[in-house]
Amino acid sequence: MLQLQRMRRLAGANCLLQRHSATWRSSTKNASFSEVLQLEDKKLTGVVFPLQGLEKYLAPNVNTTSFRTFNPGLDDIHRAEALFKPSGKHVIDYFSSAVRMDHAPQLSQPEVCFVGRSNVGKSSLIKALFSLAPNVDVRVSKTPGHTKKMNFFKVGKYFTLVDMPGYGYRAPQDFADMVEAYLQERQNLKRTFLLVDSLVGFQKADHIAIEMLEEFGIPYVFVLTKMDKAPKGLLVKNVLEIQDFAEKHTQGCFPQLFPVSSIEYSGIHLLRCFIAHVTGNLPMMNS
Ligand SMILES: Nc1nc2c(ncn2[C@@H]2O[C@H](COP(=O)(O)OP(=O)(O)OP(=O)(O)O)[C@@H](O)[C@H]2O)c(=O)[nH]1
Numbered sequence: 001m002l003q004l005q006r007m008r009r010l011a012g013a014n015c016l017l018q019r020h021s022a023t024w025r026s027s028t029k030n031a032s033f034s035e036v037l038q039l040e041d042k043k044l045t046g047v048v049f050p051l052q053g054l055e056k057y058l059a060p061n062v063n064t065t066s067f068r069t070f071n072p073g074l075d076d077i078h079r080a081e082a083l084f085k086p087s088g089k090h091v092i093d094y095f096s097s098a099v100r101m102d103h104a105p106q107l108s109q110p111e112v113c114f115v116g117r118s119n120v121g122k123s124s125l126i127k128a129l130f131s132l133a134p135n136v137d138v139r140v141s142k143t144p145g146h147t148k149k150m151n152f153f154k155v156g157k158y159f160t161l162v163d164m165p166g167y168g169y170r171a172p173q174d175f176a177d178m179v180e181a182y183l184q185e186r187q188n189l190k191r192t193f194l195l196v197d198s199l200v201g202f203q204k205a206d207h208i209a210i211e212m213l214e215e216f217g218i219p220y221v222f223v224l225t226k227m228d229k230a231p232k233g234l235l236v237k238n239v240l241e242i243q244d245f246a247e248k249h250t251q252g253c254f255p256q257l258f259p260v261s262s263i264e265y266s267g268i269h270l271l272r273c274f275i276a277h278v279t280g281n282l283p284m285m286n287s
Pocket residue numbers: 020021022023024116117118119120121122123124125139140141142143144145146147148164165166167225226227228229260261262263264
């Protein structure tokens with residue numbers, strides 16, 4: 001009952017959403033890793049390892065050890081990219097949608113899902129991750145509350161990505177039945193990505209979601225979205241705040257934040273690599 005009340009609060013919380021007017025640019029420039037590798041060193045670091053790219057804005061006494069908790073080599077990132085590129089029998093596509101857990105497809109391959117406030121950039125992030133498979137239809141919108149169902153996207157036989165409806169402003173009525181049940185019951189769920197907007201940082205509704213993930217004891221990761229939009233000072237402030245919170249106040253959260261821009265593709269290659277890794281598709285030498 002407590003959980004239901006909490007999910008209702010989550011669904012209804014008015015989070016002072018900012019309406020972002022930026023429109024999705026469909027260019028896939030810099031989406032392919034071989035193109036990114038041609039960038040000069042400083043830009044390469046910022047695009048591929050955004051946290052490390054931000055280090056120059058930090059005070060010298062800030063401990064950045066956790067910025068490298070997941071620290072793949074460029075060859076690992078390259079190997080992961082192959083999973084996100086359709087070829088021959090390797091098909092990447094939308095699979096199905098569900099508004100209730102008993103309508104969710106029975107899939108045994110590993111799964112990861114994306115949750116966060118409405119408009120935070122969940123669908124855009126999935127679209128960016130799939131930029132090498134441009135035929136995959138991922139719907140994004142500047143109107144909050146656009147995604148109404150759990151949308152399942154299959155990456156061949158390797159794993160599934162699930163785009164969730166947002167919580168907070170304009171969340172769907174049945175949000176609680178859908179998302180709470182999914183998070184609690186989905187056996188093949190390997191990681192939940194909780195997205196936070198870099199312009200506003202943690203909001204009340206995010207803390208309710210974190211409380212729920214902690215209570216369910218499922219592993220999750222923070223992703224900081226829209227890093228192209230936030231002024232550097234604000235970006236750094238939110239990065240440090242979230243890193244600190246993940247390290248000191250959570251049990252189930254991975255201690256490294258993943259900042260991304262789905263417009264400029266910053267952090268996208270690293271996140272592809274992390275997903276490949278947590279779904280068991282990319283054993284790594286140093287992990
Ligand atoms: N500048 C910028 N805008 C972004 C980025 N990611 C998303 N947006 C914009 O933010 C708005 C919302 O994006 P969506 O991906 O639809 O957000 P969502 O979290 O799926 O929203 P709901 O489905 O409503 O919960 C759109 O106008 C996107 O173009 C980003 O990295 N940078």
